[in-house]
Amino acid sequence: MVMDVQAKPSTGADVCRGGSVPGKVQQTPGGVARNICECLALLCNSDILPASARERLRPLLVSVLGHDHAGDMLLAHMHSLGLPTHAIHRVPGASTPSVSIIFDNSGELAASVADVAALEEHLPAVLRQHTADIQSAPLVILDGNLSPEALLEAAQMASEGGVPIWYEPVSAAKAVRATSALHMMHYISPNAKELISLAEALSSGPGRPRPTPSEAHKSQTHPSVSLRSSAGQSSSDGSAEAFADGSYRPFLNQGADAVGKARNAIEQLRLHLCTVLHAGVKCVVLTLGHMGAALCTLSGDRRWLEIEQMAALPAEVVNTSGAGDCLVAGTLFGILRGCSPVEALAHGMAVAHQAVQCSGSVPKNIDAGQAQHRARAVLRSSQRYRLPVL
Secondary structure (H helix, E strand, O other), rough: EEEEEEEEEEOOOOOOOOOOOOEEEEEEOOOHHHHHHHHHHHHEHHHOOOHHHHHHOOOOEEEEEEEEEHHHHHHHHHOOOHHHHHHHHEOOOOOOEEEEEEEEEOOEEEEEEEEHHHHHHHHHHHHHHHHHHHHHHHOOOEEEEHHHHHHHHHHHHHHHOOOOOEOOOOOHHHHHHHOOOEEEEEOOOEHHHHHHHHHHHHHHHOOOOOOOOOOHHHHHOOOOOOOOOOOOOOOOOOOOOOOOOOHHHHHHHOOHHHHHHHHHHHHHHHHHHHHHHOOOEEEEEEEHHHOOOOEEEOOOOEEEEEEEEOOOOEEEEOOOOHHHHHHHHHHHHHHHOOOOHHHEEEEEEEEHHOOOOOOOOOOOOHHHHHHHHHHHHHOOOOOEEEEEEE
């Protein structure tokens, strides 16, 4: 988890190198995994389930903070959400991880500087202290802000406990950190750039680890998953969506044209999808921004790439920071509520739809009932098809 310092120019102004412009600067809790936890907490708190059932949805965040004002603020925010904090460790002498983010006047990320030395130095040891939490969780979320060594170790912990893993790549540069652990991942949620980065790393590497017989058996015992715990956290210097054409535009051009463009994008990414799925990943949740998202799996005989594609709902984009994190949180929430993977992704897209229309990373007024209603509209756009494996 990190403290974000976000800056956005005023209307009519835009960022320029070597100068300052009028705008708004705000300090807000951030970090990919923390964003996911907050979104899950808000969905949980607004759900109509009995309190005992809602308790199963509450995530556990494993992270480190410094003994400073920023750390105090982040810890207090977690308490305000009703989330457990026993796995968040305070490190004497360390600075709380922080990220400075500058957006342009369209809401796109223009520049970012991340100070996350405390996470990189201390989190691996903290993860080992919570092996029992990781191995007793219904699902573990890992993100690309972990070092390759910590990612592999955390994935092995979860795999040895028979716990399914969701990997959020964070950015194209960081996505490749999980290359050696991909054979243990059940779900990954890349955008197009992150998918290409992963596939190219797999293709150029010396060879990926193959799943052991026990790992293969465990993966077959979790065709769908539920969520309580989340480990392996976090920084937000790449959490905004990056899409097939490298831009994030307002979701205004929907209908047959957008659906066709999404299918073309998926077909162009077919080789990369096949490469990642052949590495052992069970399901790729491919995000395509204004064109929507798709669930991508291999058929039982591994001869076909099976696609379930859905269109994004129309929206006026205000801020893209946190949209991908909210999509992941909403999808996991749907799975836990008993939805099929397709229904769960529609739920995640409904939550992300609300996220891009607010100024913060996570909308404060997220409501589980409203998200479920919007998810029905997303599902009406669903298209299922298959492509030959390359």
